[in-house]
Amino acid sequence: MLPPMVHVGIGYDVHALVEGRKLILGGVVVPHDKGLEGHSDADVLMHAVCDAVLGALGEADIGHFFPNTDPRWQGAPSRLFLNEASRLVSFREGKIVNVDATLVAQQPKLSPYIHQMKVNMASALGVNISQIGVKATTNERLGFIGREEGMAAMAVAAVELP
Numbered sequence: 664m665l666p667p668m669v670h671v672g673i674g675y676d677v678h679a680l681v682e683g684r685k686l687i688l689g690g691v692v693v694p695h696d697k698g699l700e701g702h703s704d705a706d707v708l709m710h711a712v713c714d715a716v717l718g719a720l721g722e723a724d725i726g727h728f729f730p731n732t733d734p735r736w737q738g739a740p741s742r743l744f745l746n747e748a749s750r751l752v753s754f755r756e757g758k759i760v761n762v763d764a765t766l767v768a769q770q771p772k773l774s775p776y777i778h779q780m781k782v783n784m785a786s787a788l789g790v791n792i793s794q795i796g797v798k799a800t801t802n803e804r805l806g807f808i809g810r811e812e813g814m815a816a817m818a819v820a821a822v823e824l825p
């Protein structure tokens with residue numbers, strides 16, 4: 664029999680910034696004059712992480728499991744999506760080894776919120792905070808992110824599967 668193997672997955676997401684929405688990143692409500700547009704709470708960081716975990720399982724993406732046409736997910740907290748990704752890992756008798764993510768946002772300064780984002784995502788995935796990496800960078804004022812029209816996030820996940 665083959666030994667357990669580590670599978671990696673990648674996730675990427677973008678949401679537009681608009682007025683009149685809360686800015687929710689990694690489950691943290693970040694004070695800002697705009698928020699991300701989307702069907703759920705539009706938590707771009709959790710969405711990228713969710714896709715990374717699903718990718719490690721070889722599953723379809725977040726839009727397949729949680730279509731933005733389904734009223735159940737309207738305004739839904741994105742931790743529910745991480746809960747489900749984690750459940751799928753357990754169903755496969757796997758274990759999340761680690762997750763690492765980068766948020767790309769021109770504004771606001773996110774360093775004060777990074778720790779709480781890790782706490783929230785570790786909790787949603789049922790892992791230790793030491794298994795979650797979160798970094799934030801600006802886009803050096805270039806492109807749609809630099810013009811503050813939107814934010815992006817990318818993530819990788821390693822999952823050990825039998």
Ligand code: MG
Pocket residue numbers: 676677678701705706707710
């Ligand atoms: Mg999304």
